[in-house]
Amino acid sequence: MAGGVGSRFWPMSQTAHPKQFIDILGVGETFIQQTFRRLSKVCPPENIYIVTNEIYRDTVKEQLPQVKDYQILGEPAMRNTAPCIAYAVYKIKQQNENANIVVAPSDHIILKEDEFVKVLSESLDVVSKNNWLVTLGIKPSRPDTGYGYIQFSQADSYPENKSLKKVKTFTEKPALEMAKSFLESGDFLWNAGIFIWNVNTVIEAFDKYLPEVNNLFAKGLGLYNTDKEPSFIKDTYSMCPNISIDYGIMEKADNVYVYISDFGWSDLGTWGSLFENKEKDENNNAISGKNVMTYNTKNCIINVPNKKLVVVEGLEGFIVAMKGNSLLICKMEDEQYIRNIVNDIKIEKGEEYV
8 A cells, every 4th residue: 555645754755755655764765665575575576566546656667667557556536545455455356366465554664574474474374264354463562652552352362373363452543541551451462554364355344344335346347457447446436435444344343363463563654753763873863864963952853855954953852854845843742733734734835835
């Protein structure tokens, strides 16, 4: 899934060039390139489909020149994760009526790739034998309020793999006190937003819990992978509700299992999470930019173009980010407001700044 705008990373991530197409960590690969390479260890590269906004089709082809046109699914509108998954699932079903599928965001950090491949391979084997929707849960290391949480049943384990547990509840981003209690209880995991299932199992779930979405995409069987697909998808998206797979299916289904995982994961959804994953200087500043000078400044993340001379004096715990014609200076503890700020900019200053 590579269609998001990444507004929480403004101004580095902007509509014309969102974060999945950026080498945020400075490792020589953009997020989507890292994700494609990782998943190529699990399935043949020609079986990897990228669902993205139609406006990013050329960017995907530029960054992943090895992919064919049929592998890029262009969405004509943003409708959240349930429609994008339904589109991909039905397109895949027309190719392979019994396919086993991994759904993964394109903009996550995974540090232990061998462990990740192992978890996916074992999960694919499980869903090929069981009518289950499997999701990956990460052992939490802190009471993070920026992640969703999955509660699992201590009693219901898969006999062949004790890391697979029956899911009891999903909780969206909790308040700090609740997150602390989740950690103390020992039966909560971070929700990584990575799913594994058989194509028929997930279509059954769509039919049961999101029939309005399922019926729209089911009508395309026979049209997918033909020249009639683009016009069908354009019409379908105009009628599609905006709904997430978590809210629409995962929170309601009774056949959801979670694989308790630890493969060095971060969704890198915020400046704070980027700060945690970047190298720091002697004052605990994470700096990107070749001409940054700091004085009496600590615990900041500074991300500016290499050609800009930027001098920062007397700041602690701030985000300083510049791209193009936009500059953000914001307390790290207040970064949850960045999305609202971006909406205000759209209204008051226009699209050119976002």
